[in-house]
Amino acid sequence: GENVEQHPSTLxxxxxxxxxxxxxxxxSASNYFPWYKQELGKRPQLIIDIRSNVGEKKDQxxxxxxxxxxxxFSLHITETxxxxxxxxxxxxxxxxxxxxxxxxxxxxxKLSVKP
Amino acid sequence: EPEVTQTPSHQVTQxxxxxxxxxxxxxxxxxxxxxxQILGQKVEFxxxxxxxxxxxxxxxxxxxxxxxxxDGSNFTLKIRSTKLEDSAMYFCASSDRTGVRNGFxxxxxxxxxxx
Numbered sequence: 021g022e023n024v025e026q027h028p029s030t031l032x033x034x035x036x037x038x039x040x041x042x043x044x045x046x047x048s049a050s051n052y053f054p055w056y057k058q059e060l061g062k063r064p065q066l067i068i069d070i071r072s073n074v075g076e077k078k079d080q081x082x083x084x085x086x087x088x089x090x091x092x093f094s095l096h097i098t099e100t101x102x103x104x105x106x107x108x109x110x111x112x113x114x115x116x117x118x119x120x121x122x123x124x125x126x127x128x129x130k131l132s133v134k135p
Numbered sequence: 136e137p138e139v140t141q142t143p144s145h146q147v148t149q150x151x152x153x154x155x156x157x158x159x160x161x162x163x164x165x166x167x168x169x170x171x172q173i174l175g176q177k178v179e180f181x182x183x184x185x186x187x188x189x190x191x192x193x194x195x196x197x198x199x200x201x202x203x204x205x206d207g208s209n210f211t212l213k214i215r216s217t218k219l220e221d222s223a224m225y226f227c228a229s230s231d232r233t234g235v236r237n238g239f240x241x242x243x244x245x246x247x248x249x250x
Contacts, residue, residue: 054239056178063226063241064178109178122168122180122191123239 022047024112026126033100034134041129043110044092050112053086053093054123058107067108068095071115100133107131137161139242141227147248148217156212156245158227167210168228169202170241171195178226184210217249 023046033039045053051072056064070077070084070093077084081100086093097104107130111123140159148154160167169181182192184202201213210229214221224246230239 063243065241066239111178122183122193123170123178124180125178127177 022050022112022114022124024110024124024126026110026129028129029127030130030132032132032134035100035102037100039095039097039100039104039131039133041095041108041110041131042092043094043112043126044090045112045124046091047112047114048088048091049114052113052115053084054111055082055084055095056109056111056125058109058128060106064109097131100131102133102135105131105133137240139227139229139240141225141242141245143245144243145246145248147250150219150249151216154214154217154247156214156225156227156247158210158212158229158242159208160210160227160229161231161240162208164229164231164240166190166230167202167204168230169212170226170228171223172226172244173223181212214247217247219249222247222249 024043026043031039054069055067057067058064068079068082068084070086072088075086081098083096107128109128110126113123139161142157146154167184170178171181172178180193182196182202183190199215203211224244226244227242
């Protein structure tokens with residue numbers, strides 16, 4: 021089955037700097053790659069996603085890149101702010117009949133943005 | 136904005152007891168899921184449900200677990216004989232037919248504590 025590796029497990033940056041989190045996946049059939057932000061004690065919230073027919077997607081300060089050949093995808097956060105501090109999870113799945121299928125998550129990256 | 140509702144928010148149960156976790160998915164969604172997150176760890180897929188039957192399940196979802204959609208609105212997860220290691224946050228999720236962004240939505244979770 022699918023296996024998703026995520027690194028680093030912790031990341032500390034200064035406010036205003038960029039943060040990059042990287043994930044690799046094992047199943048070449050996976051075609052949907054969302055990123056979730058989870059604040060302490062709360063549900064994961066989708067922040068951006070990308071499908072395998074796209075190499076890059078951007079939404080304001082957040083961007084995701086996908087390299088299908090290498091089977092890795094990355095989250096880029098620019099101009100980080102203290103409120104970006106949270107645990108970020110990548111995930112992969114095979115979409116079928118419109119469903120996201122089962123999401124296989126990475127182990128998470130705890131991002132700390134220091135003011 | 137439509138939400139996935141989960142009850143209770145926190146449940147404490149004795150080892151060996153049966154628990155039922157309840158979820159009300161978003162009304163026009165067709166795909167339903169349960170995930171769990173042990174404290175400080177990643178989110179893990181348990182089961183997906185479509186067209187009144189299980190479509191996928193993980194190794195975690197053994198004979199102690201079952202899901203049901205008893206009426207048109209509720210989606211339940213039953214654990215027959217709870218173990219200490221079942222203590223976790225359980226998230227319900229649902230998604231729509233098209234699978235577009237924000238179609239996949241997590242509930243706020245039920246924290247299950249087995250003592």
